[in-house]
Amino acid sequence: MHLFPSLPTPPPLVSILDWLSSIHYSQPGETTPKVIYLLWQIWKTRNEKVFRASSPWPPATCSKAINDFTAWNSCPKVPRQLPPPPNQPRAIRSHLLPPPSNPNLVIHCDGLFLHDSQKATYGIVVFDSHGDICDGKADTILCSSPIEAEAKALLEAVRYAQDKATPCLIRWTVFP
Incomplete structure (x- = not known):
């Protein structure tokens, strides 16, 4: 099964956001959402392998991505304004995450508990005043x-802010 026969290979040292932006503008239509669903499914499959020791099968990962995309694509769409063209990458990043009104760092954090193993994972992502990722x-x-x-x-987000000795805004992500 060829999910993306004409999908360009990401160039070296290009951010995933810039690569997706170039796909969005060079291949309009359903390609960008398909790629996003594929990347999301690859991430979920990776987590199953790492945290549950599963044995992933790549065609199943692609099939799940296609099924998720098909379900999403069948939902009614709400019109929205698109970000600017890819020759303005900072503007695109700012569209996805509006920069704070002050020059402070913004730290996003989240934790995930894995009931089976009594382990957890956490992550923090640090954005600068332009909305660009600068640490994590x-x-x-x-x-x-x-x-x-x-x-x-x-706690890790607070420790990071203390280590930087600069005012930071901490945003905690909570998913049901």
């Missing part, structure tokens, strides 16, 4: 509950 951290830790996983993610 992720780790796996021993943990006993979802609340503890979220608390440890927040």
Whole structure:
């Protein structure tokens, strides 16, 4: 099965956002959402391999991505304004994450508890005043509950802010 027969290979040292932007503008239509669903499914498959020791089968990953895309594509769409063309990459990043009104860093953090293993993962992503990613951290830790996983993610964000000795805005992500 060839999900993307004409999909360009990402050039070396190009961010995923810039690569997706170039695909979006060079291949309009359904290509960008398909690529996003494929990348999301690859990430989920990777997590299954790492945290549940599964044995992934690449065609199944592609099939799941196609099914997810098809389900999404059948939903009614709400019109939205598209970001500017790819010759303005900073504007695209700013569209996806509006920069803060002050020059401080913005730290996003989240934790995930894995019930089967009594472990958790957390991650922090640091954005500069332009909305560009400038740092981050992720780790796996021993943990006993979802609340503890979220608390440890927040703690790592606070520690990062303390180490930088600059005012930071911390945004905590909570998913149901």
